[in-house]
Amino acid sequence: MTSVRSFKQKLSHVFRLWNSKHYEAALGEVEELLQAWPGNGQLYILWASLVQLQENSKHSLEDVKQALQQALELDKSSPAGAIELGHFLDGVEDDPQAASKVYAEAVAQARRLLIEGLIGQAKALLQLNKREEAMKCLLELLHLTETASPPKRPPSERAAADIIFRSPTGHVSKFQLNGPYATQIEDLVNEVLVNGASR
Amino acid sequence: MAQDDDLADDLIPGSLKRSKSYHQDYGKKTYQKIKDLAAGNPADNKARQMKKLIEQTERLQQKGKGRRS
Numbered sequence A: 001m002t003s004v005r006s007f008k009q010k011l012s013h014v015f016r017l018w019n020s021k022h023y024e025a026a027l028g029e030v031e032e033l034l035q036a037w038p039g040n041g042q043l044y045i046l047w048a049s050l051v052q053l054q055e056n057s058k059h060s061l062e063d064v065k066q067a068l069q070q071a072l073e074l075d076k077s078s079p080a081g082a083i084e085l086g087h088f089l090d091g092v093e094d095d096p097q098a099a100s101k102v103y104a105e106a107v108a109q110a111r112r113l114l115i116e117g118l119i120g121q122a123k124a125l126l127q128l129n130k131r132e133e134a135m136k137c138l139l140e141l142l143h144l145t146e147t148a149s150p151p152k153r154p155p156s157e158r159a160a161a162d163i164i165f166r167s168p169t170g171h172v173s174k175f176q177l178n179g180p181y182a183t184q185i186e187d188l189v190n191e192v193l194v195n196g197a198s199r
Numbered sequence B: 001m002a003q004d005d006d007l008a009d010d011l012i013p014g015s016l017k018r019s020k021s022y023h024q025d026y027g028k029k030t031y032q033k034i035k036d037l038a039a040g041n042p043a044d045n046k047a048r049q050m051k052k053l054i055e056q057t058e059r060l061q062q063k064g065k066g067r068r069s
Helices: A004-019 A023-036 A041-052 A061-074 A080-091 A096-127 A131-148 A155-161 A182-198 B031-038 B045-062
Strands: A163-166 A172-175
Touching: A004 A023, A023 A041, A041 A061, A041 A080, A041 B045, A061 A080, A080 A096, A080 B045, A096 A131, A096 A182, A131 A172, A131 A182, B031 B045
Parallel strands: none
Antiparallel strands: A163 A172
């Protein structure tokens, strides 16, 4: 029971059981999967979610919290565990302060993933000569990177480096390139705006 | 989906009734009553916590929908 195909089949069964409110049976299936795939963080999230839905669980809410923390440890690149832990801290433990810290990490992770996805998508679209769609990716990227790495220099020092977009409706957006993705985004800006305009 | 006339005890599963946010004396109140109390000024703290438990339950139940892999 360790092939990817059988994993997917069993996971589909878990969600069918879940959807039909057979939470105990779904939990049993997840526990079997965890024995075969103990390093899978997503399974810990499912386990923690299903335990919370049980009527008579042998597991405590502390076990749930530990499972969510384990999910975080196992899959640090994914925001899913942190988002679920945030819901638990706020919804079950009524601790919005702890939840907000965990959510902040999750949102930062998710933003990084989205930025990387948009950079890749824009590059692929440019190869397919879909410049307008690449431009949409680029605009989203610029908004995201600005949120991820707000400019530290005062406006007077960075005005010359701003990228300025004027939409057809006259709306003007100004952006400052910052952070670890600045070079890649600058290349994309050149490709989409400068090279695209000269074609 | 939680209905406004559902009782809190029928909406919150046994596991979550072990939370410190669960208040047995509010278990027989309807979801609507709990929402009203939670939205009051000042907010009723027990109702606010019970509302969170109901919302958490509903969110977790919904996670099973639309997922097949």
